[in-house]
Amino acid sequence: GAGVSQTPSNKVTEKGKYVELRCDPISGHTALYWYRQSLGQGPEFLIYFQGTGAADDSGLPNDRFFAVRPEGSVSTLKIQRTERGDSAVYLCASSLNAGPSPQYFGPGTRLTVL
Amino acid sequence: SQQGEEDPQALSIQEGENATMNCSYKTSINNLQWYRQNSGRGLVHLILIRSNEREKHSGRLRVTLDTSKKSSSLLITASRAADTASYFCAWETGANNLFFGTGTRLTVIP
Numbered sequence: 001g002a003g004v005s006q007t008p009s010n011k012v013t014e015k016g017k018y019v020e021l022r023c024d025p026i027s028g029h030t031a032l033y034w035y036r037q038s039l040g041q042g043p044e045f046l047i048y049f050q051g052t053g054a055a056d057d058s059g060l061p062n063d064r065f066f067a068v069r070p071e072g073s074v075s076t077l078k079i080q081r082t083e084r085g086d087s088a089v090y091l092c093a094s095s096l097n098a099g100p101s102p103q104y105f106g107p108g109t110r111l112t113v114l
Numbered sequence: 115s116q117q118g119e120e121d122p123q124a125l126s127i128q129e130g131e132n133a134t135m136n137c138s139y140k141t142s143i144n145n146l147q148w149y150r151q152n153s154g155r156g157l158v159h160l161i162l163i164r165s166n167e168r169e170k171h172s173g174r175l176r177v178t179l180d181t182s183k184k185s186s187s188l189l190i191t192a193s194r195a196a197d198t199a200s201y202f203c204a205w206e207t208g209a210n211n212l213f214f215g216t217g218t219r220l221t222v223i224p
Contacts, residue, residue, distance in 0.1 A: 033211060042202050042214030043157070056211060089155065100145045102159035103212065110155075 002026065004106035006092050012112045013082055021077040021109045025094030032075050033103060034067055035091040043091055049075060082113045120203060120215040128223050133190040135218040137203030138183075144206045146179055148188050151200045151217075160188075160201075195224045 005024045013019050025032050031050055035043035045059040049069045057067070064082075069075040079086055089110050093103040118139035127133055139146070145164045149157040163170045163179045163186070170177045176189040186203055200219050204212040 031210065035212075035214075040217075042204075042217050043212075045211040045213065048211045050210075059211070091157070093157075100162065100164060100206065102147065102162060104159065105149075105157040107156040 004092055004094055004104050006090075006106040006109050008109060009107065010110045010112075012114065014114050015082060015084060017082050017113075019079050019082055019111065021079075021090050021092075021111070023075045023077070023092030023094075023106060025073065025075070025092070026104055027073075029094035029096055029104070030072070031095045031097060031103075032069060033093040033095075034075070034077050035093065037089045037091055037108070046077070079111075082111075084113045087111055087113045118203070118205070118213070118215045120201075120218045122218060123216070124219045124221070126221040126223065127193055129193060129195055131193055133193050133197070133220055133222070135188045135201050135203075135220070137186045137188070137215050139186075139203070139205045139213070139215070140184065141205075141207050141213075143181070144208050146177075146186050146203060146205045147212065148175075148177060148186075149202045149204060149214075151202060157202065190220075193220075193222045195222050198222050 007022045033048045034046040037043045047057045047067050052072045064080045067077045089108040091108045093105045095101045095103045120137050147162045148160040151157045161172045174191045179186045200217045202217045203215040
């Protein structure tokens with residue numbers, strides 16, 4: 001069956017530009033998560049959606065980062081005025097419900113800010 | 115920071131040997147999970163152990179959890195070259211998001 005998909009797979013942008021990263025979760029999964037992973041590190045939590053609402057956005061590093069999930073399915077992570085330190089792999093995951101259940105990860109979007 | 119640690123950072127073994135990875139975390143948890151990652155992209159869920167469980171098995175995987183020591187271990191028995199990957203522990207504290215360890219890079223030599 002279809003897993004979590006993310007587009008684009010790679011994104012190269014210039015410092016100061018705006019980028020959008022898209023995540024298509026597994027159909028029927030109500031919970032959706034965004035993580036960021038730097039080279040050699042474990043993923044770092046950014047934001048979690050339950051349905052359409054952001055249930056926990058405590059991991060967003062600053063107000064340049066924003067995410068939406070308007071219809072409770074596809075989510076978009078938006079980064080304004082990108083900085084070189086934003087370069088990382090951005091991972092999306094979904095789970096059937098919130099709580100003690102496995103998360104299914106997409107392949108990630110590798111963002112490079114020049 | 116809620117980031118824990120895993121050790122060793124890197125492990126190289128011969129095919130057929132067992133591999134043990136350890137994870138330590140800092141807070142109370144609801145459950146702890148282990149994930150595998152190939153080529154730095156996309157994590158695959160391996161196993162979940164709840165805070166009231168002490169040991170769990172899945173195929174060649176054995177996970178233990180000691181909440182008093184805030185630690186967990188993952189044992190892969192009879193390793194194969196295809197097991198070569200990075201392995202991460204991740205714990206859920208009740209906020210539904212996962213906090214990940216720093217990972218162990220396992221290399222299985224054919």
